[in-house]
Amino acid sequence: MIINVNLGLRSYRIIVESGAVATVGAHLRELGVGSRAALVSDAAIGSLYGKTVVRSLEGAGFSVALVEVPEGEAAKTLAVAGQCWNELLALGLDRTSTVLALGGGAVGDVAGFVAATYMRGVNFVQVPTTVLAQVDASIGGKTAIDHPNAKNLIGAFHQPRLVLVDPAVVRSLPEREYRSGVAEIVKHGIVLDADYFAEVERDAAALCARDLPVVERIIGGSCRLKASVVERDERESELRHVLNYGHTIGHALEAATGYARFAHGEAVALGIVAEARLARRLGLASDDTVARQERLLAAVGLPVTAEAIDTDAVVAAIGRDKKARDGRVPFVLAPRIGAFRLVFDVPAADIRAVLAGLAA
Amino acid sequence: MIINVNLGLRSYRIIVESGAVATVGAHLRELGVGSRAALVSDAAIGSLYGKTVVRSLEGAGFSVALVEVPEGEAAKTLAVAGQCWNELLALGLDRTSTVLALGGGAVGDVAGFVAATYMRGVNFVQVPTTVLAQVDASIGGKTAIDHPNAKNLIGAFHQPRLVLVDPAVVRSLPEREYRSGVAEIVKHGIVLDADYFAEVERDAAALCARDLPVVERIIGGSCRLKASVVERDERESELRHVLNYGHTIGHALEAATGYARFAHGEAVALGIVAEARLARRLGLASDDTVARQERLLAAVGLPVTAEAIDTDAVVAAIGRDKKARDGRVPFVLAPRIGAFRLVFDVPAADIRAVLAGLAA
Numbered sequence: 001m002i003i004n005v006n007l008g009l010r011s012y013r014i015i016v017e018s019g020a021v022a023t024v025g026a027h028l029r030e031l032g033v034g035s036r037a038a039l040v041s042d043a044a045i046g047s048l049y050g051k052t053v054v055r056s057l058e059g060a061g062f063s064v065a066l067v068e069v070p071e072g073e074a075a076k077t078l079a080v081a082g083q084c085w086n087e088l089l090a091l092g093l094d095r096t097s098t099v100l101a102l103g104g105g106a107v108g109d110v111a112g113f114v115a116a117t118y119m120r121g122v123n124f125v126q127v128p129t130t131v132l133a134q135v136d137a138s139i140g141g142k143t144a145i146d147h148p149n150a151k152n153l154i155g156a157f158h159q160p161r162l163v164l165v166d167p168a169v170v171r172s173l174p175e176r177e178y179r180s181g182v183a184e185i186v187k188h189g190i191v192l193d194a195d196y197f198a199e200v201e202r203d204a205a206a207l208c209a210r211d212l213p214v215v216e217r218i219i220g221g222s223c224r225l226k227a228s229v230v231e232r233d234e235r236e237s238e239l240r241h242v243l244n245y246g247h248t249i250g251h252a253l254e255a256a257t258g259y260a261r262f263a264h265g266e267a268v269a270l271g272i273v274a275e276a277r278l279a280r281r282l283g284l285a286s287d288d289t290v291a292r293q294e295r296l297l298a299a300v301g302l303p304v305t306a307e308a309i310d311t312d313a314v315v316a317a318i319g320r321d322k323k324a325r326d327g328r329v330p331f332v333l334a335p336r337i338g339a340f341r342l343v344f345d346v347p348a349a350d351i352r353a354v355l356a357g358l359a360a
Numbered sequence: 361m362i363i364n365v366n367l368g369l370r371s372y373r374i375i376v377e378s379g380a381v382a383t384v385g386a387h388l389r390e391l392g393v394g395s396r397a398a399l400v401s402d403a404a405i406g407s408l409y410g411k412t413v414v415r416s417l418e419g420a421g422f423s424v425a426l427v428e429v430p431e432g433e434a435a436k437t438l439a440v441a442g443q444c445w446n447e448l449l450a451l452g453l454d455r456t457s458t459v460l461a462l463g464g465g466a467v468g469d470v471a472g473f474v475a476a477t478y479m480r481g482v483n484f485v486q487v488p489t490t491v492l493a494q495v496d497a498s499i500g501g502k503t504a505i506d507h508p509n510a511k512n513l514i515g516a517f518h519q520p521r522l523v524l525v526d527p528a529v530v531r532s533l534p535e536r537e538y539r540s541g542v543a544e545i546v547k548h549g550i551v552l553d554a555d556y557f558a559e560v561e562r563d564a565a566a567l568c569a570r571d572l573p574v575v576e577r578i579i580g581g582s583c584r585l586k587a588s589v590v591e592r593d594e595r596e597s598e599l600r601h602v603l604n605y606g607h608t609i610g611h612a613l614e615a616a617t618g619y620a621r622f623a624h625g626e627a628v629a630l631g632i633v634a635e636a637r638l639a640r641r642l643g644l645a646s647d648d649t650v651a652r653q654e655r656l657l658a659a660v661g662l663p664v665t666a667e668a669i670d671t672d673a674v675v676a677a678i679g680r681d682k683k684a685r686d687g688r689v690p691f692v693l694a695p696r697i698g699a700f701r702l703v704f705d706v707p708a709a710d711i712r713a714v715l716a717g718l719a720a
Contacts, residue, residue: 117477154445325455
């Protein structure tokens with residue numbers, strides 16, 4: 001499946017195809033970029049697919065070096081970005097060169113930030129290897145590193161030149177990481193496309209069993225939805241906030257628990273449950289709309305309840321939301337499946353009530 | 361004088377007006393941005409104009425804090441950028457907030473980089489206080505910090521929302537810094553506009569005497585030329601290289617002398633002399649075209665000769681030029697006043713010859 005992301009001069013293609021990791025070189029050559037490249041990855045993913053990607057690039061005439069970053073969120077620091085800049089300079093990369101990210105969301109975030117800022121921006125290619133990165137993080141040009149006091153505080157919008165999604169690679173992910181990524185798939189269905197939501201409902205069992213044709217179709221569908229949002233609001237001025245569904249409370253749950261208790265997708269699943277109920281409390285959504293969301297999350301093995309949530313800490317974290325505008329935090333709410341609405345000034349009492357309701 | 365920089369959604373105005381530093385608040389309010397702002401400046405400039413700008417912003421209803429950075433190139437480090445990010449976060453700046461740069465090119469570069477990367481980009485306003493910054497650095501969205509091994513290596517394109525040029529402030533600059541900035545004015549005339557070049561020739565004495573109406577007209581004319589280039593090539597894909605005239609050799613002269621011997625504009629003046637003669641050596645330019653450039657540079661008090669240049673070091677520095685494409689360094693050459701041509705693969709022997717010729 002080929003999905004075009006139409007952004008004028010910054011347009012690019014998302015290629016969703018089993019075996020795509022072995023075809024990076026040929027696809028990169030089509031872009032007419034310079035001959036030098038750096039492949040950013042972590043030790044775990046690099047050992048699984050690094051050689052395949054390097055061989056593909058070298059076979060297409062590129063001179064490529066591997067730049068290793070730490071695994072997970074530890075990659076998203078200024079120190080790691082600084083080491084990457086050093087390595088790109090030492091490798092002689094210039095403005096025509098390409099930085100490739102091979103890995104999950106964290107690798108893509110830091111590699112994208114480095115590509116966005118090295119010589120004021122060089123070519124960037126995403127080869128995402130987790131469900132989260134394939135359906136969400138790799139598409140749309142959001143790059144970032146963390147500040148000690150705020151996740152993703154430092155970053156830039158820098159669109160990739162190409163996104164290569166190989167659905168076969170997510171079949172070997174640890175169970176918890178695989179399911180965590182499925183939370184973003186459910187999110188896309190809820191706020192963007194009722195038919196797609198129904199497709200995921202129908203295929204939930206096959207998706208959990210990682211049946212390859214189903215995984216490829218569902219992931220491709222989610223990439224298409226994400227791309228359509230990015231096309232209509234590249235810089236997150238308004239519409240793109242829709243992708244934040246479940247994340248206002250989800251991010252706050254992660255922050256309030258030190259990013260240690262929940263996988264990102266687990267926090268998003270709980271955020272979706274809480275925000276679905278918030279829409280019902282505010283008279284925007286029906287019981288059935290809320291119930292369908294909870295049922296699908298549970299069906300794909302994601303949490304819909306959580307004990308011992310520190311409500312004060314979560315409310316405080318919401319107050320520091322990076323998407324606040326002059327102090328007002330926007331909530332994305334779903335009045336029905338396949339639709340959304342941006343709501344400011346949600347009463348704190350309602351937020352507290354839905355947080356308390358997460359306890360079983 | 362108001363100059364529109366037409367860049368679609370990223371369009372903005374350059375306002376060239378004596379006394380403009382006292383009108384920042386009113387102009388910023390017109391943009392409809394959020395109520396919080398940070399004014400980035402150094403101790404010297406801050407003490408001269410900081411209070412005026414802060415008063416203007418507060419008078420227009422903004423909550424503003426001063427963020428002090430070191431003077432000169434020492435501001436352009438990752439450590440300083442890191443401190444700025446910390447302060448913006450502590451001040452509660454969000455995506456609707458504004459970062460203002462009050463100072464010369466270095467302050468604008470680091471403040472612009474911080475604005476480009478804080479929360480993936482916030483509003484940015486330039487209030488340039490040197491000739492160099494007013495006619496060149498503040499316009500066009502190039503932001504950067506230095507890498508220990510390469511100037512401006514880390515940066516981003518991030519257009520300002522507004523550029524406020526107050527020509528009255530440059531009348532109090534130290535003589536050497538004032539003249540250094542005039543090198544960019546001469547550069548604009550040579551490669552972009554023969555009539556403007558003739559205007560600067562005619563008004564050279566008044567420009568050196570800092571006669572205010574002449575300074576305002578010449579600076580305004582130079583801003584207009586810079587804006588027209590930025591409009592046609594925002595991301596420096598081709599045309600914008602024209603602004604690098606005199607800089608390929610000029611930057612290399614600075615690098616080869618440890619950024620200690622020459623002011624930037626002095627190195628650019630010598631670079632113009634050398635590159636003018638390079639064009640003649642390659643059969644592209646006449647003796648008269650070369651002589652007029654040298655005469656005007658001398659008339660505005662800029663150097664046209666330099667003893668004891670280490671040719672090997674300069675040639676090596678040219679080889680590390682950030683604008684190289686897959687190892688090939690582009691030279692901008694002027695076949696006649698008001699015109700330019702991009703030339704790749706200039707023979708090293710010709711570069712060595714014009715460098716040797718800089719000795720009187």
